[in-house]
Amino acid sequence: xxxxxxxxxxxxxxxxxxxxxxxNDRQLVSRCLGGDPVAERALYDTHVxxxxxxxxxMAGDADLAADFTQDTFIxxxxxxxxxxxxxxxxxxxxxxxxxxxxxxxxxxxRLHGRVESVDGVEGSPHxxxxxxxxxxxxxxxxxxxxxSLSEKLRPVFVMHDxxxxxxxxxxxxxxxxxxxxxxxxxxxxARLRLALAAVAGDHIA
Amino acid sequence: MNDDQLxxxxxxxxxxxxxPGEVPRDAMWARIADARRQRTAIAAxxxxxxxxxxxxxxxxxxxxIGTGIVIGRRMERSTAPRTxxxxxxxxxxxxxxxxxxxxxxxxxxxPKDSTIVAVHDxxxxxxxxxxxxxxxxxxxxxxxxxxxAGTEAMITSFRAAARNGETDAxxxxxxxxxxxxxxxxxxxxxxxxxVMKRLLxxxxxxxxxxxxxxxxxxxxxxxxxxxxxxxxKRGVIAKxxxxxxxxxxxxxxxx
Numbered sequence: 001x002x003x004x005x006x007x008x009x010x011x012x013x014x015x016x017x018x019x020x021x022x023x024n025d026r027q028l029v030s031r032c033l034g035g036d037p038v039a040e041r042a043l044y045d046t047h048v049x050x051x052x053x054x055x056x057x058m059a060g061d062a063d064l065a066a067d068f069t070q071d072t073f074i075x076x077x078x079x080x081x082x083x084x085x086x087x088x089x090x091x092x093x094x095x096x097x098x099x100x101x102x103x104x105x106x107x108x109x110r111l112h113g114r115v116e117s118v119d120g121v122e123g124s125p126h127x128x129x130x131x132x133x134x135x136x137x138x139x140x141x142x143x144x145x146x147x148s149l150s151e152k153l154r155p156v157f158v159m160h161d162x163x164x165x166x167x168x169x170x171x172x173x174x175x176x177x178x179x180x181x182x183x184x185x186x187x188x189x190a191r192l193r194l195a196l197a198a199v200a201g202d203h204i205a
Numbered sequence: 206m207n208d209d210q211l212x213x214x215x216x217x218x219x220x221x222x223x224x225p226g227e228v229p230r231d232a233m234w235a236r237i238a239d240a241r242r243q244r245t246a247i248a249a250x251x252x253x254x255x256x257x258x259x260x261x262x263x264x265x266x267x268x269x270i271g272t273g274i275v276i277g278r279r280m281e282r283s284t285a286p287r288t289x290x291x292x293x294x295x296x297x298x299x300x301x302x303x304x305x306x307x308x309x310x311x312x313x314x315x316p317k318d319s320t321i322v323a324v325h326d327x328x329x330x331x332x333x334x335x336x337x338x339x340x341x342x343x344x345x346x347x348x349x350x351x352x353x354a355g356t357e358a359m360i361t362s363f364r365a366a367a368r369n370g371e372t373d374a375x376x377x378x379x380x381x382x383x384x385x386x387x388x389x390x391x392x393x394x395x396x397x398x399x400v401m402k403r404l405l406x407x408x409x410x411x412x413x414x415x416x417x418x419x420x421x422x423x424x425x426x427x428x429x430x431x432x433x434x435x436x437x438k439r440g441v442i443a444k445x446x447x448x449x450x451x452x453x454x455x456x457x458x459x460x
Contacts, residue, residue: 044234
């Protein structure tokens with residue numbers, strides 16, 4: 001894109017007027033589109049931590065998480081002109097990130113020769129092999145149970161119960177209604193409870 | 206274990222689920238920047254741009270001639286018609302000065318015709334093999350001159366309207382047309398001149414901002430300020446004006 005070439009040619013011409021960290025989303029995007037490398041880095045710095053954490057939670061692997069995060073920002077910069085400010089920049093970035101992560105996981109799983117149903121309610125095997133012989137270990141059982149959640153349920157559970165996203169943020173990132181996000185979280189929790197029933201005994205039921 | 210205890214255990218256990226370590230912030234940024242550099246290098250000669258180059262260039266050339274007439278602000282400075290098109294209809298001696306800016310060249314070619322030849326036919330009709338290159342380049346340069354005049358007028362119109370808090374839809378459409386032509390010219394021999402290439406890149410950036418501003422249809426003073434900053438910091442108007450008077454001078458030598 002021409003303006004990116006211009007950006008490199010002109011360096012940080014327009015970065016000196018206002019600190020990028022003080023800009024709102026649209027101003028930051030406008031500066032990035034104008035080829036301001038400081039604004040581009042500011043956009044990255046603002047959002048990379050949260051996106052990387054989510055990618056790591058979903059992938060369970062540092063290298064994969066880094067790959068997904070990089071791919072997310074590369075795509076985001078490529079498509080930045082399409083950002084209309086209708087949602088927050090964070091939500092827009094997370095939409096890309098979740099899509100990148102789910103597609104990436106599918107590819108990796110295909111490479112590993114694992115067949116799964118994307119829409120299946122019954123769980124999809126995670127990259128990390130669930131530990132066996134740990135019936136007494138609640139954590140291990142829980143992690144295995146989260147891994148076995150479907151692609152619809154696991155992102156919602158990870159985002160809400162582990163990373164602390166709101167249902168509004170999840171709905172925006174996954175392009176689903178807020179009610180659907182709540183229903184999926186309820187479903188995911190129910191499945192985890194069931195999976196832990198053997199450990200926790202009758203109190204769970 | 207009761208439900209509350211279970212919830213507590215669940216929450217505690219969940220926190221450890223695929224717990225991320227330190228974020229490799231700089232390493233990832235380096236790879237992102239590298240990937241974007243490579244993409245840009247690969248994307249520079251975009252095949253799809255070539256696909257729509259010829260029909261679009263024809264439309265753009267016609268549009269430029271029309272807008273050049275409409276604009277007229279510069280033409281008012283002279284008593285005779287002084288656009289590159291009108292002026293170069295008179296036959297004069299071709300003389301390339303070998304100076305970097307396109308405006309310093311003179312030609313015997315009729316610009317309107319040569320523009321169409323250059324846009325629709327990569328090989329000009331009349332000249333011999335030794336003259337094809339310069340004629341073709343010249344035709345592009347004349348298109349560039351007309352384009353620059355149109356762009357200056359559009360930017361001036363936009364700034365005037367924006368200062369009054371108006372978002373003119375006509376200017377938005379005008380800017381979109383000019384943006385397409387700018388990109389076409391960036392991929393044309395006209396951009397062989399590094400000075401012109403830089404100017405076209407600067408114009409592209411400013412026009413993109415104006416198009417986006419016009420598309421939003423809101424009068425956001427901060428965004429307007431960003432556009433103003435781009436125009437000023439890149440010296441767009443100054444560069445345009447330093448190029449265009451040479452065109453007028455060129456016209457003035459015609460008779």
